[in-house]
Amino acid sequence: MRATFMYGAGDVRVEQAPDPVLERPTDAVVRVVRACVCGSDLHPYHTMPASDEGTPMGHEFLGVVEELGSEVAGLKRGDLVVAPFAYADNTCAFCREGLHTSCPNGGFFASGVGGGQAEAVRVPQAQGTLVRLPVGEDSELLPSLLTLSDVYGTGHHAAKQARVGPGSTVTVIGDGAVGLLAVLSARRLGAERIILMGRHEVRTELGREFGATDVVPERGEEGVERVRELTGGDGTHAVLECVGYMSAYEMAVGTVRPGGVISRVGVPQYEEAPVGFSSLFGPNVTLTGGPAPVRAYIEELLPGVLDGTVEPGRVFDRTVGLDEVPEGYRAMDRREALKVLVRP
Amino acid sequence: MRATFMYGAGDVRVEQAPDPVLERPTDAVVRVVRACVCGSDLHPYHTMPASDEGTPMGHEFLGVVEELGSEVAGLKRGDLVVAPFAYADNTCAFCREGLHTSCPNGGFFASGVGGGQAEAVRVPQAQGTLVRLPVGEDSELLPSLLTLSDVYGTGHHAAKQARVGPGSTVTVIGDGAVGLLAVLSARRLGAERIILMGRHEVRTELGREFGATDVVPERGEEGVERVRELTGGDGTHAVLECVGYMSAYEMAVGTVRPGGVISRVGVPQYEEAPVGFSSLFGPNVTLTGGPAPVRAYIEELLPGVLDGTVEPGRVFDRTVGLDEVPEGYRAMDRREALKVLVRP
Numbered sequence: 267m268r269a270t271f272m273y274g275a276g277d278v279r280v281e282q283a284p285d286p287v288l289e290r291p292t293d294a295v296v297r298v299v300r301a302c303v304c305g306s307d308l309h310p311y312h313t314m315p316a317s318d319e320g321t322p323m324g325h326e327f328l329g330v331v332e333e334l335g336s337e338v339a340g341l342k343r344g345d346l347v348v349a350p351f352a353y354a355d356n357t358c359a360f361c362r363e364g365l366h367t368s369c370p371n372g373g374f375f376a377s378g379v380g381g382g383q384a385e386a387v388r389v390p391q392a393q394g395t396l397v398r399l400p401v402g403e404d405s406e407l408l409p410s411l412l413t414l415s416d417v418y419g420t421g422h423h424a425a426k427q428a429r430v431g432p433g434s435t436v437t438v439i440g441d442g443a444v445g446l447l448a449v450l451s452a453r454r455l456g457a458e459r460i461i462l463m464g465r466h467e468v469r470t471e472l473g474r475e476f477g478a479t480d481v482v483p484e485r486g487e488e489g490v491e492r493v494r495e496l497t498g499g500d501g502t503h504a505v506l507e508c509v510g511y512m513s514a515y516e517m518a519v520g521t522v523r524p525g526g527v528i529s530r531v532g533v534p535q536y537e538e539a540p541v542g543f544s545s546l547f548g549p550n551v552t553l554t555g556g557p558a559p560v561r562a563y564i565e566e567l568l569p570g571v572l573d574g575t576v577e578p579g580r581v582f583d584r585t586v587g588l589d590e591v592p593e594g595y596r597a598m599d600r601r602e603a604l605k606v607l608v609r610p
Numbered sequence: 611m612r613a614t615f616m617y618g619a620g621d622v623r624v625e626q627a628p629d630p631v632l633e634r635p636t637d638a639v640v641r642v643v644r645a646c647v648c649g650s651d652l653h654p655y656h657t658m659p660a661s662d663e664g665t666p667m668g669h670e671f672l673g674v675v676e677e678l679g680s681e682v683a684g685l686k687r688g689d690l691v692v693a694p695f696a697y698a699d700n701t702c703a704f705c706r707e708g709l710h711t712s713c714p715n716g717g718f719f720a721s722g723v724g725g726g727q728a729e730a731v732r733v734p735q736a737q738g739t740l741v742r743l744p745v746g747e748d749s750e751l752l753p754s755l756l757t758l759s760d761v762y763g764t765g766h767h768a769a770k771q772a773r774v775g776p777g778s779t780v781t782v783i784g785d786g787a788v789g790l791l792a793v794l795s796a797r798r799l800g801a802e803r804i805i806l807m808g809r810h811e812v813r814t815e816l817g818r819e820f821g822a823t824d825v826v827p828e829r830g831e832e833g834v835e836r837v838r839e840l841t842g843g844d845g846t847h848a849v850l851e852c853v854g855y856m857s858a859y860e861m862a863v864g865t866v867r868p869g870g871v872i873s874r875v876g877v878p879q880y881e882e883a884p885v886g887f888s889s890l891f892g893p894n895v896t897l898t899g900g901p902a903p904v905r906a907y908i909e910e911l912l913p914g915v916l917d918g919t920v921e922p923g924r925v926f927d928r929t930v931g932l933d934e935v936p937e938g939y940r941a942m943d944r945r946e947a948l949k950v951l952v953r954p
Contacts, residue, residue, distance in 0.1 A: 360869065
């Protein structure tokens with residue numbers, strides 16, 4: 267089969283690779299019908315050291331079950347399924363608490379197992395991981411359903427961890443796909459006011475359609491001032507940080523209301539950050555978030571996608587074939603594309 | 611009157627000072643019946659630069675109302691009252707959300723207003739701040755009632771912010787008065803297992819009586835290993851950090867369960883700390899806490915003190931008169947006393 271590998275910063279190649287096969291009785295093999303490129307794929311695209319050995323890429327996909335291990339129940343060949351970016355057994359104590367990303371039998375796609383930017387993938391813990399989709403391979407809903415594998419669930423995680431609910435005021439930092447779906451999620455959970463911090467007009471316009479009540483294009487101290495002006499000086503109950511850079515963390519500290527929550531889902535590109543009396547402690551600000559256990563959210567989010575209440579798939583603004591995946595990375599890196607859909 | 615002032619590290623003096631008077635119609639003047647020395651008073655006791663001007667000390671007291679401003683309702687001269695360490699109007703948006711420490715009309719005793727280690731104190735925002743106690747000046751409950759001004763409410767805040775409830779597993783870092791009352795609070799909220807990290811045996815023994823199921827005297831990496839052994843390798847749902855040093859923060863990161871909460875009430879003696887993928891983000895750990903809005907908790911905690919269900923006043927193991935307050939600081943600094951009660 268063909269699959270995508272990264273050999274270093276800026277070096278993405280689509281190559282022949284061995285067809286995935288069942289390795290354990292809990293595995294499945296899935297033929298990929300739709301995959302995509304993630305904003306977090308751009309971090310190694312900027313920083314990965316050059317190597318002779320390629321790293322498989324892609325952790326978001328939906329597809330058709332082709333083979334099933336002997337211990338996988340509840341699925342059959344031919345089922346159209348979506349995979350969360352972290353596979354998990356869905357039965358352990360952590361999964362029962364909704365924290366599938368910490369499952370001791372779990373892991374991440376494209377990390378010790380193949381990636382989704384490929385013709386097929388081996389899925390460990392298939393019974394706990396894959397969720398059957400009640401539509402056909404030709405459904406127009408596929409882009410929105412694909413967002414259940416990561417970006418929609420991640421935006422929802424940001425809002426949920428920040429305890430967004432009816433009446434909440436929310437700042438969303440970042441106008442990438444996750445930021446826009448954090449807006450959609452905050453609206454879905456009943457937020458009263460949603461301030462989107464972003465400067466890419468096509469994106470912030472989509473953010474308004476998803477539910478943003480205000481857009482703040484300014485960054486840094488100037489952006490913080492604008493949000494404070496909009497909120498009577500206090501900031502917002504929740505700040506959903508969907509970027510991952512220290513500058514975004516600093517904006518989050520500046521825009522959160524005393525007693526509020528900063529919820530991070532952008533993968534932090536730093537280890538140390540201010541958390542002392544003058545940043546988090548004095549105003550009793552809570553810092554939360556992490557890799558989203560999206561498997562925990564699929565049952566809750568799926569109905570709204572199927573009935574068209576929400577259209578998270580609108581974040582895809584370009585579609586490529588598998589051979590064009592390297593061009594998809596370039597387009598996202600140049601911010602010419604918001605999020606690139608892959609049809610292998 | 612006589613009052614306590616600090617003139618620099620290790621330099622505490624009891625001196626004559628002007629009697630407090632009403633300055634605003636929302637003030638009261640309270641004659642202090644009981645006060646105490648706080649673990650947080652030891653931070654300036656270690657680090658305050660020498661000065662010719664003394665800083666008033668003490669933020670925990672109960673006493674008798676002597677004078678009332680014209681706008682104070684609900685209190686009368688002669689009432690025995692307890693004051694939370696932060697005064698507040700108890701009517702603004704922040705107070706209504708239970709965050710009295712962020713009240714725009716509020717502040718802290720011994721900071722711009724007199725301290726409680728004195729014969730009398732002016733209390734701003736008296737109506738919102740003071741809570742009447744239905745006992746006499748000679749009640750044996752006074753030490754326990756005094757803990758409502760800070761340490762009991764602070765221990766409760768740690769547990770509450772960490773979402774401690776029935777079935778929770780909890781690690782408490784620190785065997786000072788706040789740590790011990792965090793143990794008591796976690797037990798009161800239904801925690802199933804409470805591991806107290808502390809090495810001062812008299813204190814950890816009191817911790818066991820307050821509800822600790824395990825005591826870990828080891829510190830650092832060794833202490834983390836012990837807690838992990840006790841919890842099947844996973845750590846505890848909640849970690850209540852009642853110290854404030856970076857070493858305690860690091861132990862908190864080491865002992866918290868994935869998906870769990872680190873709740874800090876020890877005033878951080880650092881500004882930057884690890885919060886990235888390998889510390890908080892990867893395992894979806896939440897960091898919360900801050901100065902406790904103890905005013906918000908007095909109504910909830912008072913009945914159990916009055917009926918003897920809990921005896922938080924057992925943290926006091928030495929009593930001094932006002933003139934002996936400097937010796938009280940010395941005793942707490944040398945860890946000869948756990949917490950010093952002051953009878954002016």
